[in-house]
Amino acid sequence: MSKPIAISRVHDMDAIELVSPDGARATLLLHGGHLVSWQPAGADEQLYMSPKSVFASGQAIRGGVPVIFPQFAARGPLQRHGFARTKPWSLVSAEQGKDDALAVLRLCDDAATRMFWPHAFELELSVRISGREIQIELACENKGEEAFEFTAALHSYLRVADLDSTSLQGLTAMRYWDSVDEMEKVQRVDLLLPGGDLDRIYHRVREDLTLKERLATTERRVQIRQQGFEDAVVWNPGAEKCAALADMPADGYKQMLCVEAAAIEVPLRLAASESWSGMQTLTLL
Numbered sequence: 294m295s296k297p298i299a300i301s302r303v304h305d306m307d308a309i310e311l312v313s314p315d316g317a318r319a320t321l322l323l324h325g326g327h328l329v330s331w332q333p334a335g336a337d338e339q340l341y342m343s344p345k346s347v348f349a350s351g352q353a354i355r356g357g358v359p360v361i362f363p364q365f366a367a368r369g370p371l372q373r374h375g376f377a378r379t380k381p382w383s384l385v386s387a388e389q390g391k392d393d394a395l396a397v398l399r400l401c402d403d404a405a406t407r408m409f410w411p412h413a414f415e416l417e418l419s420v421r422i423s424g425r426e427i428q429i430e431l432a433c434e435n436k437g438e439e440a441f442e443f444t445a446a447l448h449s450y451l452r453v454a455d456l457d458s459t460s461l462q463g464l465t466a467m468r469y470w471d472s473v474d475e476m477e478k479v480q481r482v483d484l485l486l487p488g489g490d491l492d493r494i495y496h497r498v499r500e501d502l503t504l505k506e507r508l509a510t511t512e513r514r515v516q517i518r519q520q521g522f523e524d525a526v527v528w529n530p531g532a533e534k535c536a537a538l539a540d541m542p543a544d545g546y547k548q549m550l551c552v553e554a555a556a557i558e559v560p561l562r563l564a565a566s567e568s569w570s571g572m573q574t575l576t577l578l
């Protein structure tokens with residue numbers, strides 16, 4: 294028997310607090326369809342949330358998992374990272390199942406989105422938690438009569454205790470766009486040690502990635518899988534750029550690494566009535 298979950302208030306905003314029977318928890322705001330917290334069963338928070346983040350209508354949240362749609366970064370005429378992360382989404386369903394908890398949110402075009410982006414669309418974000426895993430799925434349907442193209446990302450901010458003890462594995466031999474140096478490069482080494490200003494778009498991601506963090510007596514490992522998304526963005530602003538971000542503490546960059554499932558290099562194209570979906574799955578190993 295599944296039990297419905299009612300809307301509550303978190304950060305003074307409408308929220309869905311998912312709790313699965315095994316104790317896994319996640320919090321999703323209707324603002325932006327924004328996942329702001331994920332605690333696997335028996336474990337601590339896995340997502341970074343800036344203590345200086347603003348939670349207000351029309352504003353982007355710094356941390357968790359922003360939904361980037363229909364434009365990644367400044368790669369087009371729209372506002373940075375598109376409008377989905379600052380719009381109010383509606384609740385389709387939220388329930389606790391026998392061994393999981395699941396919420397589905399929806400965002401459709403309206404007069405305001407059509408002013409900037411003249412297309413009829415329906416976006417659905419589904420978040421499912423169970424045990425030590427979370428599945429975040431973004432789906433888009435073209436509800437209009439003409440084809441459209443878009444770029445998108447699930448911009449996950451992973452929390453780390455210390456960036457200097459953190460590495461990311463699984464990117465060997467991959468081609469990437471280095472957004473700092475503005476050139477194409479190839480990853481030579483297996484372990485990426487994120488220090489300083491790092492902003493890369495890895496192309497044609499086929500392998501699972503693993504975030505590894507050396508802790509005092511153990512190692513924390515988070516497996517990152519993606520389907521339907523061809524690119525993965527790895528971002529850390531480093532000290533200088535972090536200090537310039539009004540919604541981050543000066544040393545906040547040491548506690549986070551963004552590993553984003555994305556579709557950027559080859560924009561997604563949907564003909565009338567066509568749909569696409571992409572997923573990022575995080576598993577605490």
Ligand SMILES: O=P(O)(O)OC[C@H]1O[C@H](O)[C@H](O)[C@@H](O)[C@@H]1O
Nearest residue numbers: 353366373374472492526528551
């Ligand atoms: O500050 P925001 O608009 O949220 O963007 C945060 C970051 O998002 C992505 O990771 C981009 O690759 C970065 O270039 C950008 O700085």
